[in-house]
Amino acid sequence: MLTTSAISVSNVTKSFVNAEGQEIAVLNDITMDIQEREFVSIVGPSGCGKSTIFNIIAGLLQPTSGSITVGGADIKQSTGHVGYMMQRDLLLPWRSILDNVMLGLEVKGIGKKERRDIAMSYLERYHLEAFAGAYPSTLSGGMRQRVALIRTLVTQPDIILLDEPFSALDYQTRLVLEDEILSILRDEGKTGVLITHDIEEAISVSDRIFVMSKRPTYVKKTYDIGLSAHYGSAMKARSDVRFKGFFEDIWSELDIQMGRVG
Amino acid sequence: MANTTTTGNTSVASAHVAAKGKSEFVRKRQAAAVKAWLMVVFWRLAIIGAVLGIWEALVRGGAINAFLLGSPSAIAKMAVSMISSGQLMEDAYATVRATVTGFGIGSAIGSLAGLLLWFSRTVSRIIDPFVVALNGVPKIALAPMIIIWFGSGIFSKIVLAAVSTFIVALLSAYQATHQIDDSQVNLMKSFGASKMQIFSKIIVPSSLPWIISAFRINIGLALVSVVGGEFISSDKGLGHMIFVEGNLFNLPAVWVGVFTLMIVAAVLYAGVSMLESRLLPWSEGKSSKSPSV
Numbered sequence: 001m002l003t004t005s006a007i008s009v010s011n012v013t014k015s016f017v018n019a020e021g022q023e024i025a026v027l028n029d030i031t032m033d034i035q036e037r038e039f040v041s042i043v044g045p046s047g048c049g050k051s052t053i054f055n056i057i058a059g060l061l062q063p064t065s066g067s068i069t070v071g072g073a074d075i076k077q078s079t080g081h082v083g084y085m086m087q088r089d090l091l092l093p094w095r096s097i098l099d100n101v102m103l104g105l106e107v108k109g110i111g112k113k114e115r116r117d118i119a120m121s122y123l124e125r126y127h128l129e130a131f132a133g134a135y136p137s138t139l140s141g142g143m144r145q146r147v148a149l150i151r152t153l154v155t156q157p158d159i160i161l162l163d164e165p166f167s168a169l170d171y172q173t174r175l176v177l178e179d180e181i182l183s184i185l186r187d188e189g190k191t192g193v194l195i196t197h198d199i200e201e202a203i204s205v206s207d208r209i210f211v212m213s214k215r216p217t218y219v220k221k222t223y224d225i226g227l228s229a230h231y232g233s234a235m236k237a238r239s240d241v242r243f244k245g246f247f248e249d250i251w252s253e254l255d256i257q258m259g260r261v262g
Numbered sequence: 263m264a265n266t267t268t269t270g271n272t273s274v275a276s277a278h279v280a281a282k283g284k285s286e287f288v289r290k291r292q293a294a295a296v297k298a299w300l301m302v303v304f305w306r307l308a309i310i311g312a313v314l315g316i317w318e319a320l321v322r323g324g325a326i327n328a329f330l331l332g333s334p335s336a337i338a339k340m341a342v343s344m345i346s347s348g349q350l351m352e353d354a355y356a357t358v359r360a361t362v363t364g365f366g367i368g369s370a371i372g373s374l375a376g377l378l379l380w381f382s383r384t385v386s387r388i389i390d391p392f393v394v395a396l397n398g399v400p401k402i403a404l405a406p407m408i409i410i411w412f413g414s415g416i417f418s419k420i421v422l423a424a425v426s427t428f429i430v431a432l433l434s435a436y437q438a439t440h441q442i443d444d445s446q447v448n449l450m451k452s453f454g455a456s457k458m459q460i461f462s463k464i465i466v467p468s469s470l471p472w473i474i475s476a477f478r479i480n481i482g483l484a485l486v487s488v489v490g491g492e493f494i495s496s497d498k499g500l501g502h503m504i505f506v507e508g509n510l511f512n513l514p515a516v517w518v519g520v521f522t523l524m525i526v527a528a529v530l531y532a533g534v535s536m537l538e539s540r541l542l543p544w545s546e547g548k549s550s551k552s553p554s555v
Contacts, residue, residue, distance in 0.1 A: 055448075058448075058452055059451075059452075060448050060451060060452070082452060083452065084449070084452055086445060086449075088445065090443070090445055090446050090449050092446070092463075092464070092467070092468075094467045094468070094470075094542075103450075103453065103463070104453040106463070107450065107453040107454060107455045107459055107463075108453065108454065155453060
């Protein structure tokens with residue numbers, strides 16, 4: 001390995017105890033290496049423990065066994081090394097857009113004037129400065145997700161975890177936002193990990209895709225994609241001739257159960 | 263910099279709305295809305311007028327007993343004399359003062375205690391059955407004891423109002439902290455926030471709407487407790503006045519007390535609503551903006 005890995009997950013397992021006192025294995029020996037500035041997707045059947053992987057990388061959950069290193073350091077608890085973006089924007093309704101963007105800086109104890117300047121410069125860079133004083137409830141879903149990403153970026157984490165951030169948006173907004181967020185992360189030099197159930201979305205944005213098995217989850221197969229990096233756009237990646245082939249391969253790998261009785 | 267940009271935009275937006283506001287269509291719609299509202303006010307006044315008119319007519323015609331029911335004209339005369347003697351204002355002031363003070367103390371301490379319980383799951387589990395039991399007791403049942411302990415003056419009424427609002431405030435604040443979105447807490451953790459930061463930046467503001475809606479219930483509860491306490495033992499207050507005059511079969515004076523209580527309740531409720539829109543500006547912004555979007 002010549003390049004440094006941003007995230008290295010080795011032999012991670014996770015089990016829960018359910019109400020009946022039985023042990024439920026969710027993750028079964030997960031190993032993956034994610035390089036710096038790489039954009040990868042984790043795709044799997046629903047209920048496969050994608051969010052558990054996400055929470056473990058974010059430092060919100062401890063694995064039952066195995067280890068995770070982020071930027072070479074073992075993570076014991078969350079200390080702001082990872083920023084994240086979820087399906088719901090989680091903007092605080094009682095704070096203006098500017099105050100929402102400053103939230104992370106406030107937590108880190110950065111002075112009032114400085115955090116204001118940093119937040120405004122990000123809002124200006126992404127053309128949202130006109131909404132600085134508005135409350136989140138007055139913005140559209142796509143706008144709110146842009147603000148949510150900026151709120152994450154201002155604290156300058158090296159890694160951004162994205163947990164189905166586009167799934168609540170309409171199709172057109174989703175395509176535009178995928179493109180936009182991918183280019184923002186590339187410009188800012190971030191490592192991105194996207195969790196999604198949308199295979200097309202994963203193919204259009206990723207350098208690599210990890211396909212997960214159903215529970216207890218392990219990495220079933222890894223695909224090298226790189227279409228968006230080649231074209232510099234997630235939207236253009238969708239019209240590549242290889243797109244359909246990737247889709248069919250990944251679809252057949254997924255253990256998707258249809259409503260068949262038996 | 264930020265301010266100039268936003269204000270600039272808002273003024274452009276409002277100028278746009280104002281220009282639209284002058285159009286024939288909008289003017290017609292607004293005129294129609296005003297007319298509909300005047301209609302509602304007219305009918306309300308008409309109903310009050312009709313009830314009072316029929317009441318007065320029945321008393322004068324001898325169909326109902328003025329001694330047992332009073333009559334609007336006698337009530338009006340009594341109100342004028344009670345206002346000019348200053349007795350009504352003095353009683354109303356005593357009741358309002360005890361209500362507002364007791365409400366303030368009980369709601370503030372209760373809300374704070376309920377919020378702080380968020381810090382310890384163990385403590386809240388231990389005290390849970392006690393809180394539920396206390397909540398079930400009609401607080402007015404405590405009035406005789408509280409009056410014995412704190413005397414028949416205003417202080418016992420304040421304590422009674424505080425006790426009856428405390429539990430409701432505590433329960434609402436405590437339940438509010440359990441409505442918190444875990445993802446929002448996780449987001450704060452991902453920023454490396456301490457428990458204190460999560461409390462002050464997430465738990466408190468997101469519990470505020472619940473706490474304020476408990477205030478609405480509590481202002482009514484406080485008034486009921488104070489008036490109830492005044493019934494039992496006191497030297498002034500609207501409850502005291504109603505109780506004494508009732509024993510003397512002075513029905514017009516009782517009616518004056520009841521109508522004054524209605525006005526007091528309405529004013530206190532309006533005060534809490536004003537407090538709500540001041541403390542929750544974002545929810546107001548939402549409701550005023552959502553119809554236009």
